[in-house]
Amino acid sequence: MEFKIDTKDTFTIITPLLHKIDANLTGALGEKCSQIRQSGSANIIVDLQNCSEIEHSAVPELVNLHEESYGSEQSLVFTQVNEKVIAVLKEDETDLLINIAPRLDEAIDIISMEILERDLFNEE
Secondary structure, rough: EEEEEOOOOEEEEEEEEOOOEHHHHHHHHHHHHHHHHHHHHHHHHEEEEOOOOHHHHHHHHHHHHHHHHHOOOOOOEEEEEOOOHHHHHHHHHHHHOOOOEEHHHHHHHHHHHHHHHHHHHHHO
């Protein structure tokens, strides 16, 4: 699978270069997230700007990725999600189970706030 990776100080942006989100893409995305986390980046933004459609079979894997991240006290935010993709996610209310930010700067804000929250809770 083709991904563009952009590593920042506190997060990494993964941008799939395919137009369709399917089980193959979500599987490869899960592997890429694992690799990135093993290299030390705990917070990931998945920029879906190139993805214009999604297969229903891919939806559970997006939820699994989200749950794995937050179960490990890490962040995962999906951003720039196409209207068609959002419509599919809303069918079974998956849009309420995962973090979705309309724009990249909002996704960065979510990551920053979650890092701050974790730091505050760990001090107590």
